[in-house]
Amino acid sequence: DTGVSxxxxxxxxxxxxxxxxxxxxxxxxxRLYWYRQTLGQGPEFLTYFQNEAQLEKSRLLSDRFxxxxxxxxxxxxxxxxxxxxxxxxxxxxxxxxxxxxxxxYFGPGTRLLVL
Amino acid sequence: GxxxxxxxxxxxxxxxxxxxxxxxxxxxxxxxxxWYKQELGKRPQLIIDIRSNVGEKKDQRIAVTxxxxxxxxxxxxxxxxxxxSAVYFxxxxxxxxxxxxxxxxTKLQVIP
Numbered sequence: 001d002t003g004v005s006x007x008x009x010x011x012x013x014x015x016x017x018x019x020x021x022x023x024x025x026x027x028x029x030x031r032l033y034w035y036r037q038t039l040g041q042g043p044e045f046l047t048y049f050q051n052e053a054q055l056e057k058s059r060l061l062s063d064r065f066x067x068x069x070x071x072x073x074x075x076x077x078x079x080x081x082x083x084x085x086x087x088x089x090x091x092x093x094x095x096x097x098x099x100x101x102x103x104x105y106f107g108p109g110t111r112l113l114v115l
Numbered sequence: 116g117x118x119x120x121x122x123x124x125x126x127x128x129x130x131x132x133x134x135x136x137x138x139x140x141x142x143x144x145x146x147x148x149x150w151y152k153q154e155l156g157k158r159p160q161l162i163i164d165i166r167s168n169v170g171e172k173k174d175q176r177i178a179v180t181x182x183x184x185x186x187x188x189x190x191x192x193x194x195x196x197x198x199x200s201a202v203y204f205x206x207x208x209x210x211x212x213x214x215x216x217x218x219x220x221t222k223l224q225v226i227p
């Protein structure tokens with residue numbers, strides 16, 4: 001499968017624990033995005049990377065959230081001191097440079113449940 | 116920031132009938148409007164998109180129209196089939212600006 005991949009697909013954790021998710025974009029895509037999706041809602045933008053640079057962060061991304069893309073390839077999203085309100089699907093997407101840069105291809109998501 | 120509203124939230128049609136989903140956006144700078152289909156438990160998948168320099172785009176049974184003046188765009192699915200059943204999201208963004216704003220989704224049910 002040459003699409004966007006995410007790991008793990010499901011995560012159950014207790015409130016207060018830290019969790020980390022990984023996203024591997026399509027190999028030639030230099031743009032990477034993180035979204036959060038709750039039940040019955042559309043994806044909400046969290047943050048965006050161009051290569052290794054994090055260029056934009058949403059106000060939704062509190063201090064407990066941090067994202068990295070150290071080598072401009074895969075990315076990680078860490079949530080510290082998880083809260084029940086963090087329970088959601090975390091989606092990663094990537095897009096190429098150039099004319100089709102707006103077209104984002106999504107991964108399967110990581111479903112987080114905070115107990 | 117951009118705000119995208121989507122209607123209806125649920126839509127049931129008989130197989131073979133047409134389905135129309137409508138979205139409005141607030142930011143006149145938005146110039147790219149993708150539509151995504153999301154089946155239960157699966158990733159959103161791009162099904163069609165339109166840029167602001169065209170008013171209509173068609174791909175087989177799916178078409179999208181855009182009215183820049185009124186700031187609304189619509190998805191039209193003709194000859195619906197049971198496999199069209201899914202949640203559909205509209206979205207808006209502008210070229211060079213990476214944040215995509217999604218609508219709240221329309222759950223389409225095609226009744227055989």
